[in-house]
Amino acid sequence: MYRVCRAALSLTLAALFWMSAFALPAQSVTMSELMAGNSRMLAPGQWQVNGRAPRCGSTQTLISPTFWDYGGSLSDLIILNPEKMRQLPWRTQLFVYHHECGHQTLGSDEIGADCQAIQTGKREGWLRPRDVNAICQQLFINSAGDRFHPPGPERCEYLRQCYSGAIPAPRRSPGRTLDTLNTR
Ligand SMILES: [Zn+2]
Numbered sequence: 654m655y656r657v658c659r660a661a662l663s664l665t666l667a668a669l670f671w672m673s674a675f676a677l678p679a680q681s682v683t684m685s686e687l688m689a690g691n692s693r694m695l696a697p698g699q700w701q702v703n704g705r706a707p708r709c710g711s712t713q714t715l716i717s718p719t720f721w722d723y724g725g726s727l728s729d730l731i732i733l734n735p736e737k738m739r740q741l742p743w744r745t746q747l748f749v750y751h752h753e754c755g756h757q758t759l760g761s762d763e764i765g766a767d768c769q770a771i772q773t774g775k776r777e778g779w780l781r782p783r784d785v786n787a788i789c790q791q792l793f794i795n796s797a798g799d800r801f802h803p804p805g806p807e808r809c810e811y812l813r814q815c816y817s818g819a820i821p822a823p824r825r826s827p828g829r830t831l832d833t834l835n836t837r
Contacts, residue, residue, distance in 0.1 A: 687732070692717040700733065700750070703743035705779070709754035722833040723792070726753040744784045745791050748774060749834060756832045763802050766832075768815035775816060785809075785816050792836045802835040 695714040698706050714731045723741065725732040731753045738746050751773045755766030774780025789809035798804035803811070814820045 686719050687715075687717045690718060692719070700731075702738075702746045702750075705743075705747065707747060707750050707754075709750070709757055712754065712757050714750075722836060724749040724753045725831060725833040726756040727831055729757070731757075741791055742787065744774070744779055745788050747779060748788050749792075752834060753832070761801065761832070763832075763835075764808075764811050764820075767808065767812055768820065771812055771815045780816075782816060785812050788812065792834065796836055799835060801832075 693716050695716060697711050697713060698708045700706065700714045700716070709731060712729055712731055714733060716735050717732055718734060718736050720732050720734040720737075723734055723737045731750065733750070733753075738749065741749070748770045751770035752766045755762075755769035759765040759769065771780065771785065774784070786809075789805070789812065793805035793808050796802065796805040796808065798808070802808065811820065
């Protein structure tokens with residue numbers, strides 16, 4: 654059992670390093686830095702916040718203190734920066750987790766990943782309307798957006814529309830190698 658787990662972890666790490674050659678040159682840290690120091694891999698359901706242990710199918714969670722955003726995702730992997738996440742209220746932390754989880758099935762659809770997180774929070778009862786506004790203030794107010802993410806005000810309008818049910822459920826789209834939450 655030990656060997657099987659070790660083998661699975663080795664494969665995951667190998668995949669990460671392989672992807673890093675293509676996905677990370679433009680980013681401010683390398684994947685080896687991401688994996689250095691106190692980073693650790695958590696099995697599905699092991700990451701907890703406020704007594705909750707959200708799951709994202711069989712997706713593992715990499716706790717990386719050197720990751721440059723609150724969260725990110727790779728294929729079959731959610732990345733969380735514990736130092737940055739610690740600064741957020743627990744409901745916002747759950748939003749970040751479920752946004753990155755959304756990419757596991759939705760691919761590169763940012764609005765869809767946001768909306769899936771909002772719908773999950775509303776359905777599970779931990780996300781109230783005022784929490785949507787808080788998420789906007791805490792994560793996106795200073796975001797200029799990029800070619801994948803709309804600017805903060807527009808993104809927040811989508812969040813509110815999603816919460817009210819005004820926009821349809823997200824659709825799957827082809828994935829890309831690395832997603833970050835894009836909060837700056
Ligand atoms: Zn995203």
